[in-house]
Amino acid sequence: MSSQINVLGIAGSLRKGSYNRALMHAAFAVKPPEMIVSEFDLVHLPFYNGDVEAQGDPEPVLLFKEAIRRADALLIVTPEYHRSIPGVLKNALDWGGRDPKGKGVVTSPLSGKPVGLLSAGGAAGAILSQTHLRQILVETRSNVMPHPQVFVAMARQKFDADFQLTDDPTRQQLTDFMAAFAVWAHKPK
Amino acid sequence: MSSQINVLGIAGSLRKGSYNRALMHAAFAVKPPEMIVSEFDLVHLPFYNGDVEAQGDPEPVLLFKEAIRRADALLIVTPEYHRSIPGVLKNALDWGGRDPKGKGVVTSPLSGKPVGLLSAGGAAGAILSQTHLRQILVETRSNVMPHPQVFVAMARQKFDADFQLTDDPTRQQLTDFMAAFAVWAHKPK
Numbered sequence: 001m002s003s004q005i006n007v008l009g010i011a012g013s014l015r016k017g018s019y020n021r022a023l024m025h026a027a028f029a030v031k032p033p034e035m036i037v038s039e040f041d042l043v044h045l046p047f048y049n050g051d052v053e054a055q056g057d058p059e060p061v062l063l064f065k066e067a068i069r070r071a072d073a074l075l076i077v078t079p080e081y082h083r084s085i086p087g088v089l090k091n092a093l094d095w096g097g098r099d100p101k102g103k104g105v106v107t108s109p110l111s112g113k114p115v116g117l118l119s120a121g122g123a124a125g126a127i128l129s130q131t132h133l134r135q136i137l138v139e140t141r142s143n144v145m146p147h148p149q150v151f152v153a154m155a156r157q158k159f160d161a162d163f164q165l166t167d168d169p170t171r172q173q174l175t176d177f178m179a180a181f182a183v184w185a186h187k188p189k
Numbered sequence: 190m191s192s193q194i195n196v197l198g199i200a201g202s203l204r205k206g207s208y209n210r211a212l213m214h215a216a217f218a219v220k221p222p223e224m225i226v227s228e229f230d231l232v233h234l235p236f237y238n239g240d241v242e243a244q245g246d247p248e249p250v251l252l253f254k255e256a257i258r259r260a261d262a263l264l265i266v267t268p269e270y271h272r273s274i275p276g277v278l279k280n281a282l283d284w285g286g287r288d289p290k291g292k293g294v295v296t297s298p299l300s301g302k303p304v305g306l307l308s309a310g311g312a313a314g315a316i317l318s319q320t321h322l323r324q325i326l327v328e329t330r331s332n333v334m335p336h337p338q339v340f341v342a343m344a345r346q347k348f349d350a351d352f353q354l355t356d357d358p359t360r361q362q363l364t365d366f367m368a369a370f371a372v373w374a375h376k377p378k
Contacts, residue, residue: 015239043236047277048270050204081237081283082294083328084273084321088236088283091276105271132273132321139272 005185007031008071009039012078012089019120019155022163023174024077027118029165030175032182037075040067048094061095068096068109073185074142077118080129090136097140110140116181118150118174120158125151145184150177194374196220197260198228201267201278208309208344211352212363213266216307218354219364221371226264229256237283250284257285257298262374263331266307269318279325286329299329305370307339307363314340334373339366 009028011021028037044060052058057065068074078085099108115137119126130151137144150173152158158167165171198217200210217226233249241247246254257263267274288296304326308315319340326333339362341347347356354360 013239014236017240043238047203047232047236047280048275049232049277050202050207081279082286082325084279084325086237086283087276087278087280088238089276090270090273090279091236094270094276097271136271136273 003034005035005182006070006072007035007037007075007181007185008067008073009037009075009077010042010089010092011039012042012076012086014043014088017163018079019152019159019163020077020079022159022165023118023120023152023155024075025163026165026171027075027077027174027178030171031178035178035182038067040064042088042092045092045095048091053098053100057095057100064092065096065109068113071113073114073116073181075116075118075181076133077120078126078129078133079119080121080126083128084132085129085136089133093136093140105140108140110137110142113142114185115142115144116177116184117144118152118177120152120155122155123153125153125155127151145181148173148177148180150174192223194224194371195259195261196224196226196264196370196374197256197262198226198264198266199231199278199281200228201231201265201275203232203277206352207268208341208348208352209266209268211348211354212307212309212341212344213264214352215354215360216264216266216363216367219360220367224367224371227256229253231277231281234281234284237280242287242289246284246289253281254285254298257302260302262303262305262370264305264307264370265322266309267315267318267322268308269310269315272317273321274318274325278322282325282329294329297329299326299331302331303374304331304333305366305373306333307341307366309341309344311344312342314342314344316340332373334370337362337366337369339363
């Protein structure tokens with residue numbers, strides 16, 4: 001890999017003390033050197049509303065879509081709320097999977113975009129949420145990396161009070177994941 | 190059924206010209222006489238945020254939860270966005286399935302609540318969305334009516350320009366659904 005890879009990170013939880021946001025940062029900390037990372041905070045987005053969209057995407061939505069288009073790949077990190085992804089995250093995908101000026105999902109920012117998924121949770125590491133997220137991203141025509149899969153179980157025990165990762169096996173998983181993700185981001189779309 | 194049944198309707202789309210909102214109104218139009226219906230518009234809710242919740246549920250969330258608790262049953266009507274329910278609706282369930290002052294999901298407004306589901310969409314009538322909604326509502330411990338199932342396919346052809354239902358077979362389906370729902374709402378929880 002010689003060329004730079006721009007990765008946009010999205011955390012599915014708005015909470016400051018989110019283990020999923022901490023997991024995103026822990027993944028960023030073990031990224032390959034050619035990867036340049038940034039974040040988009042979903043707190044800025046409004047709820048999807050077809051009437052609003054018909055008037056033109058609001059400014060925060062335009063910024064979100066532009067950030068996705070500029071990125072070579074997305075890293076989405078999600079908790080599990082009631083056996084699925086948070087409404088906050090689904091709402092972002094509802095916007096990101098649409099191009100009202102083009103051909104809907106076909107020309108949307110998420111279409112063809114390489115995506116990596118991570119999740120942190122309790123006993124099952126938010127496995128149902130991440131699996132469901134993968135199903136949704138089929139419909140947005142995103143290229144989700146199939147392997148390696150990382151589900152961080154018992155997240156509470158793997159980060160310290162400052163939300164720093166303290167678990168070495170998890171750090172190794174993240175290192176392998178990010179190395180594979182750098183390769184995946186370069187795949188032809 | 191002699192006693193009154195209070196049903197709270199929730200449409201999963203914010204759009205004014207939503208076929209799902211129209212479907213909810215078409216269902217209300219063929220309700221049994223003992224059923225009293227009202228609506229909660231999800232546009233009033235903020236995004237779920239654990240930090241905000243920790244400060245106490247915001248006023249719109251308190252109103253939403255109180256409306257659910259007061260209702261004998263909920264009628265949730267959902268479109269399908271990217272193979273699942275809208276983020277707007279999932280966000281409402283993220284709030285409604287929690288009781289921060291009590292025992293979480295066990296004492297949440299959605300726990301034990303009788304629920305009926307309807308959906309309208311394209312070729313498949315939002316069947317994946319409604320199916321996924323049913324999975325989520327297992328986790329909130331809601332009592333979702335299993336049968337009859339109504340998926341209104343090709344909704345665009347079944348409502349007129351004023352969003353009035355024009356399709357008699359669908360009206361019959363809704364009539365049967367609402368009669369069964371009145372019985373379901375009375376079941377011991």
